[in-house]
Amino acid sequence: MKALCVSLCLLGAGLFLCSAHARGLRRCLISTNLHRMEESFRGIKTAIQAKDTFQNVTILSPSETLHGIKPLDVCCVTKNLLAFYVDRVFKDHQELNPQIMRKISSLANSFLYMQKTLQQCKLCHCRQEATNATRIIHDNYDQLEVRAAAVKSLGELDVFLAWIDKHHQGTSAASRQGT
Secondary structure (H helix, E strand, O other), X not given: OHHHHHHHHHHHHHHHHHHHHHHHHHHOOXXXXXXXXXXXXXXXXXXXXXXXXXXXXXXXXXXXXXXXXXXXXXXXXXXXXXXXXXXXXXXXXXXXXXXXXXXXXXXXXXXXXXXXXXXXXXXXXXXXXHHHHHHHHHHHHHOOOHHHXXXXXXXXXXXXXXXXXHHOHHHHHHHHHOO
């Protein structure tokens, strides 16, 4: 009986630590105002998507890529996609309209800030599933010419922002209250 009680206590402690770890991943990222980022993107979405010459192709949108991410992989996928946007999409995009460029620069700065925050997070580990999911997105991007891929990825930015909002609700809700 005593062994059973000890086993149940250990199991309970293990479950508690796992749930604390999962909650810690959510607190790891969003200290920026997602609502402002979404508004900023809505202001340029139509202009960006009008430049998209591959309407039937998607980079982020395949539901199984982002929506199948397990809670333990959220931090890693977020970190990888922030790097993808900062290192590739924002750099590859060429914009002539100064108003749109300002909004894109503002979004890029917000992504840099979130990326910096994630680098300080000690609870962000990458499992193979997370690596595979981001590899699919990179492969989708690489199938298009660089400029077309950047336009396509920028046009799908709302997909990523909605995904971040969904998976980091606790901290992004706090950010919204700051507006």
